[in-house]
Amino acid sequence: MSWNATVLTLFPGMFPGPLGTSLAGRGLERGLWSLEARDIRDVTTDRHRTVDDTPFGGGAGMVLRPDVVDAACAAAMPEGDTRPLVFLTPRGMPLRQKLVRELAAGSGVVLLCGRYEGVDQRVIEARGMIEVSIGDYVLSGGEVAAMVLLDACVRLIPGVMGAAESAEEESFSSDLLEYPQYTRPAEWRGRRVPEVLLSGHHAEVARWRKAQAEAVTRERRPDLLNTEQGRDASARAPLHAAATPA
Numbered sequence: 001m002s003w004n005a006t007v008l009t010l011f012p013g014m015f016p017g018p019l020g021t022s023l024a025g026r027g028l029e030r031g032l033w034s035l036e037a038r039d040i041r042d043v044t045t046d047r048h049r050t051v052d053d054t055p056f057g058g059g060a061g062m063v064l065r066p067d068v069v070d071a072a073c074a075a076a077m078p079e080g081d082t083r084p085l086v087f088l089t090p091r092g093m094p095l096r097q098k099l100v101r102e103l104a105a106g107s108g109v110v111l112l113c114g115r116y117e118g119v120d121q122r123v124i125e126a127r128g129m130i131e132v133s134i135g136d137y138v139l140s141g142g143e144v145a146a147m148v149l150l151d152a153c154v155r156l157i158p159g160v161m162g163a164a165e166s167a168e169e170e171s172f173s174s175d176l177l178e179y180p181q182y183t184r185p186a187e188w189r190g191r192r193v194p195e196v197l198l199s200g201h202h203a204e205v206a207r208w209r210k211a212q213a214e215a216v217t218r219e220r221r222p223d224l225l226n227t228e229q230g231r232d233a234s235a236r237a238p239l240h241a242a243a244t245p246a
């Protein structure tokens with residue numbers, strides 16, 4: 001059974017984009033996951049295929065209409081579709097590896113990409129969307145954010161990464177950033193690879209890597225050290241609860 005992603009967007013031509021190459025692209029070709037990009041405009045019924053309107057209360061820009069977004073969700077998610085519906089937005093909870101793991105372990109995901117000023121809040125609530133941000137900056141649309149989320153999920157789908165690549169020890173697998181990596185030559189421009197890595201002593205290498213991971217995390221991301229679980233618990237309900245439409 002493959003992992004199925006549906007993207008609701010005003011720019012379906014942006015997909016698969018970078019997801020069509022390398023690991024994700026090979027996984028697509030091999031049917032380990034599927035990707036459907038649906039044009040939100042396809043559900044409109046008026047001559048101009050209108051998807052947006054001006055914000056109540058005034059202000060710049062346009063807002064995606066709740067009736068249009070709802071119809072796009074309904075068309076993309078047939079009765080019984082239990083995939084979580086995620087709205088990419090800078091107002092959402094930060095995308096973390098824990099959420100990526102949960103999404104990758106399910107049957108897939110439906111992603112809503114905003115444009116302009118965003119999406120009417122009522123349809124976000126009525127459909128029980130999980131609001132997710134990929135970082136504290138503003139993109140012009142949700143498509144690149146959707147690609148980021150999909151890339152992170154797809155590489156965890158069984159069979160997508162070969163034995164040569166492994167997610168077991170990489171950054172965030174244990175709330176730590178990864179230790180530094182080195183390859184040949186053992187000396188480059190006067191810089192030597194740490195001796196312990198050349199020793200062939202597996203236990204010492206593991207100890208050194210753990211110490212390095214802890215040190216770099218303390219220095220660069222001390223926020224990670226007060227545990228991912230704790231932060232996530234306060235940030236959101238479990239995935240299955242959030243995915244149930246109201």
Ligand code: SAM
Nearest residue numbers: 088089090114117118133134138139141142145
């Ligand atoms: N007015 C919105 C705000 O201030 O929160 C920003 C709208 S942005 C120009 C248009 C769309 O890009 C958003 O609806 C969202 O789908 C997407 N987007 C922008 N930044 C994002 C981020 N950091 N993470 C996820 N999606 C983002």
